[in-house]
Amino acid sequence: MKYCSHCGSSVSLQIPPGDNLPRRVCEDCGTVHYQNPNVVVGCVPQWQDQILLCKRAIEPRSGFWTVPAGFLENRETLQEAAIRETAEEALANVDLGSLLAIVNVPHASQIHMMFRARLLEPDFGPGDETLESALYTEDQVPWSLIAFPSVRFTLERFFADRASGGEELHITTVGPIKY
C-alpha cells in the first residue's frame, strides 16, 4: 500500500496515537489503514466411506489436492461460506456438521476453519478454480499431493475422529510448507 484509498495521497508507516503497532497512515487526511488477517472456511464433505477432494487449478499449489475452502466474504457467516465454497469449487451440495479444525496460519496472516459435512447426493464436478474433484476412501487419499499443512491436519483429524467415533474441535498452528 502506497496511496490512501480515501483521498489518494501518499501513506507512510507510523504508530498512531494510542496504538502500539505501525500502521499505514495518510500523510494528508490522516486516515489509518488497518490490515488484518483473513479467514478461510471449508469443509470435509463425506459420502458413505469416501470424502470429496478438489485438485487446485490456481496458485498457490496448483495441481495439489485440497478440501473445498476459500475466503470468508463480507456479510457472510462461516457456515454460509463453507457451503458456498463447496458449491463453487466442487459443484456439490452439503449439509454442514460440527466444526472440525481451526488452524492458525500466522506466516500468511490467515485463520483456516474447517467443518465436517455430508454430501447430499453423489453429484460433484470441477468448479472454475478446480481441475478435478473426486471421492477418496481413507487409504486412497493422495497424502503426498495435499496442498497445504492446514488441509493435511484437517484430514488427519477427520479420519482419526471417524475411527474413534469422536467429534472434537482441533486447534493448531502451522508454519510454511517445507518444499
Add this chain to the structure above:
Amino acid sequence: MKYCSHCGSSVSLQIPPGDNLPRRVCEDCGTVHYQNPNVVVGCVPQWQDQILLCKRAIEPRSGFWTVPAGFLENRETLQEAAIRETAEEALANVDLGSLLAIVNVPHASQIHMMFRARLLEPDFGPGDETLESALYTEDQVPWSLIAFPSVRFTLERFFADRASGGEELHITTVGPIKY
C-alpha cells in the same frame, strides 16, 4: 475506498473475470482490492468464582461492559491475540483454556471468537481503551449494560457450562443491537 492503494488512480466497482462479487478494481493498474471480514478475539478471565469485565472507554458502546477482546492482528494466532488483548485492555495476565464461543456478526462483517481463561493472579486495571475493570460473580454481572450481543451470548454460555461442568464450543449468529 475511492483510490487505488497501489497506484493512486480511481477505483470502480466491477465483478472481476472468474469472480461473482463486485470488487473495487483500479481503472488504471487493474489491481483488485478485496475487502474481507475481521476476526475479534477475546476471553472470559476467571478468578475463583468471579470473572473479569471491562467498561469500554471507546466507541462503539463506550461506557458499556465487555470481556477483554479486540481485532486479531497480522502474523498473530488466536491464542496470542486473546492473551494480548487481556493484557492491553484489563492489564491482566491469563492462561487460556478451551474455545468457548464463535459468533458470526455478519452485519458488521466480523467473526468473534472467545476463549475460557484463568487469571494468573488477581491483578488488573484499566488499559487505554477501558474506563474500569472489575471482578463480578454471576449474580453481579451488569446484564443490562453489556456492550454487544456476542458478549452476552459468551457470558450466558460460560455460566451455563460452568454450572453443568461442560466445556462445549458454542456457535451462533447475532444481528445488530436493538436499542
